[in-house]
Amino acid sequence: MTGHHWGYGKEDGPSSWYKNYPVAEGNRQSPIDIVPNEASRDRDLGPLMINYDHCTSINISNNGHSVVVEFNDSDDRSVIKGGPLDNPYRLKQFHFHWGGKGHEGSEHTVSGKGFASELHLVHWNAVKYKTYGEASTAPDGLAVLGIFLEGSITDFKGFNPKCLLPSSLHFWTYLGSLTTPPLHESVIWIVLKEPIEVSEKQLGMLRMLLFTEEEDNQKMRMENNFRPPQPLKGRRVRSSN
Ligand SMILES: NS(=O)(=O)c1cccc(F)c1F
Numbered sequence: 392m393t394g395h396h397w398g399y400g401k402e403d404g405p406s407s408w409y410k411n412y413p414v415a416e417g418n419r420q421s422p423i424d425i426v427p428n429e430a431s432r433d434r435d436l437g438p439l440m441i442n443y444d445h446c447t448s449i450n451i452s453n454n455g456h457s458v459v460v461e462f463n464d465s466d467d468r469s470v471i472k473g474g475p476l477d478n479p480y481r482l483k484q485f486h487f488h489w490g491g492k493g494h495e496g497s498e499h500t501v502s503g504k505g506f507a508s509e510l511h512l513v514h515w516n517a518v519k520y521k522t523y524g525e526a527s528t529a530p531d532g533l534a535v536l537g538i539f540l541e542g543s544i545t546d547f548k549g550f551n552p553k554c555l556l557p558s559s560l561h562f563w564t565y566l567g568s569l570t571t572p573p574l575h576e577s578v579i580w581i582v583l584k585e586p587i588e589v590s591e592k593q594l595g596m597l598r599m600l601l602f603t604e605e606e607d608n609q610k611m612r613m614e615n616n617f618r619p620p621q622p623l624k625g626r627r628v629r630s631s632n
């Protein structure tokens with residue numbers, strides 16, 4: 392792995408990230424395999440409140456590891472609160488993880504079952520921290536909403552995150568990390584139980600994304616950009632009512 396370059400290939404993939412990012416072997420790493428009947432229903436978990444109404448997306452880019460849509464996070468227009476969160480968390484970006492085919496591609500799995508893709512909406516605690524950068528290294532700095540995508544014949548209307556939400560906001564929640572280097576253990580994970588349906592055409596588009604291989608500048612297919620489930624290490628997974 393030259394410098395701190397990391398990827399999803401044989402040499403620079405998830406099994407070698409620990410060399411440059413020792414926290415990869417930490418006690419609150421993500422993703423995990425979620426086993427529904429081992430999750431504890433927690434009455435204290437209030438409803439999730441998601442407000443993306445006046446969100447303003449800034450750009451969409453291919454950062455070499457995923458396709459990312461950035462948002463203007465200079466105020467509280469697009470926030471998530473409630474559920475396991477003590478403060479409102481501001482939407483910063485969303486991105487996807489996907490596989491080459493079928494039920495491989497999500498990062499979290501449910502009783503060992505994967506989905507074709509997983510959408511991550513990344514939010515930060517702007518009440519306690521001044522910048523996203525500062526929040527990204529704090530144990531309660533980030534909240535990531537994970538939404539499974541499964542292939543079907545229906546379409547989804549563009550990338551406005553508001554219409555990317557499934558009908559039910561029931562969720563699992565646990566304390567974890569970024570799933571890509573630097574793997575900071577700073578994420579309160581909220582994974583929705585109900586997947587959203589995307590068309591094979593949309594999934595095909597994700598799989599079509601290319602990224603350049605820095606060294607030999609040859610086009611490589613960017614797919615299978617998902618980290619496998621990590622050890623639970625005694626963590627509790629809670630379930631909303
Ligand atoms: N895959 S991930 O949602 O854990 C993630 C990745 C990069 C930066 C982040 F802030 C982040 F949350």
Ligand SMILES: [Zn+2]
Pocket residue numbers: 486487488511570
């Ligand atoms: Zn992600």
